[in-house]
Amino acid sequence: MEGEVVPNSTLNATTTDIHLVTHNLWEVITIATVSAIVSIITIVGNILVMLSFKVNSQLKTVNNYYLLSLAAADLIIGVFSMNLYTSYILMGYWALGSLACDLWLALDYVASNASVMNLLVICFDRYFSITRPLTYRAKRTPRRAAIMIGLAWLVSLILWAPPILCWQYFVGKRTVPERQCQIQFFSEPVITFGTAIAAFYIPVSVMTILYCRIYKGKRRWRKDSKPGRRSFTDSDRPSKTTGLLRTAREQNNQARRLTVHQLSRSTPEEPSVASQKSGKCVSYKFKPMAQEPHAEHHSNNGDSKMVSSAFSSAESMTLPSTSSASKPIDATLKSQITKRKRLVLIKERKAAQTLSAILLAFILTWTPYNIMVLISTFCSDCIPLSLWHLGYWLCYVNSTVNPMCYALCNKTFQKTFRMLLLCQWKKKRLQEKLYWYGQNPVVSSKMS
Structure with missing residues (x-):
């Protein structure tokens, strides 16, 4: 997530005039309640994603490894970023000291950028799965997925953690006033503009181009897979x-x-x-x-x-x-091949639907804030502080929406979520054990 940009008048505030924003009682109650609800939904939703991956072996696919990494980043945002930022908004100043501020910002930006990098990896994975189904899928293993996920997190860590934590040592002083929490090198509009382009606009452009090609490839695959027509995947393996x-x-x-x-x-x-x-x-x-x-x-x-x-x-x-x-x-062989193609097509359709929902949610929640970043480069006082807070919070909401996208687009996730929420997963596993041991769980329950 790009840095929060605030008006110059705010940056020039003195330590004696520290309360940046004043809220009445009802505003405080409303902001605290809404943010607490969103934070709880984010935490519960992403924990459900991680638990579902653990308990349901059907979800342990290469596609879902990337979603698991995305859920980990979203969970960090739900636990730390949302709550600390809400307290900062309500109090009007940062009360935890400069070290805690830098650590929070580093964690926030690394997790947010890791979400973007994971989305980029998912788009490339879908693109190569559609355009190079034979050569790429042979190399598409959980180990390879783990390497790609590790690289996504490593790149995010290297890009954001050292500058945020060490900038004051590079320039010789802390450039943010005391009891304010902001990335220090974002005091320069040019740097803010450059980071917005590199961290949001370039990745979104690449994702959009890849998604368009994925959509075209999927349409061609569906058309070629109709009865009486030869699939392009067959031409690769005659x-x-x-x-x-x-x-x-x-x-x-x-x-x-x-x-x-x-x-x-x-x-x-x-x-x-x-x-x-x-x-x-x-x-x-x-x-x-x-x-x-x-x-x-x-x-x-x-x-x-x-x-x-x-x-x-x-x-x-x-x-x-x-x-x-x-x-x-x-x-017989042709019918088996056709059936296998149909199963692959169904899996690809589910993965494409999930990617569509995630990508759409990401663009809708992150674009308003990044538009304000570009505007502030040319007009620093054109955007009210309350609008900055709203745009920044909207970026966090993306972490709340992602688990909903998984559940809406994937019935396996949906059923597993329901069983976990209703505490039925142990009962289901017991029934499976009884079934494999040759006992009928329905008959056993009636006899008991």
Whole structure:
């Protein structure tokens, strides 16, 4: 989150005139109540996300590793940033000292920037999953996701923590008045403008471009995956699918040759082969069982006995051609491939919906404040202090909205949230254990 910019008159306040904002009793009660409710919802929502990831193995996917990291950043904001900032607004000054101020700002900005970096990583992950489904997904592992998450947090830490904590040692003095809490290097409008561009506008532009390409790729994938059309993912792997079909045909032909060989050994009479073009390629004749009582003794196994009994009343047998015999196998394999594509498509749709909701919430909650940052660069006194507070708080609200986006777009998250809130998760796990041990939990409950 970019630094809170306040009017120059505020920055020039003396230590004797320290109360920046005065609120009446009802304003204090309203601000405190609303901020407390939002903070509690943020904390509970993000704890639910983390608990859901732990208790439900269905949620332990690579996509959700990034959401888990995002929830950790949002939880930090809900616990520390919201409450400290609310007290700062209500009191009108910072009462905890300069060290606590710098530590709070460092934690706040690192967590906020980590949220942005995690969103950027999620967008790139979705983009490569759609545009490079074979090459990228082979490398898309939980270990790789953990590395990307670690890098996102490390970059945020390096970018914000040293300047916030050490700026006064770089310039030789503390540039913020006593009992005020603000990032010291944001007293320069040019630096404020540059950080807003680098920390918000560039990432948002990249996310928007990636999302547009993801949307186009998803539409093309959905169109190509319709029945009767070939998916572009198949064009990347013709050898795999063709190899499966060819292997199935070869196995079918080997089984057919083995059966024919066994049939020919079970009868002393040579078969007469008739070549036909009507889909039936080979015809074998067998003598009746009554004329060859010793036929079943010529076999080393029980196959000839089964075949002899099957054809004891039949004069001849016709084997189907290779093409007709392989049709059921081809159809089975194709149906399995189609089913797998459909499952992948459903997962991609859920991930894309979640990304859409998160990205929209991020842009809506962060844009007002960053617009004010740009305006203040050219007109420092144009924006009232109350509007600054509102815009800054709106950035925090993004951490409240994110868990709601997960629940709205992902039914698995939604069901797990409900079970955790209703304390039903232990009961569900007990029922699963009873089921796997061969007991019916419904019957057991009725008997008890």
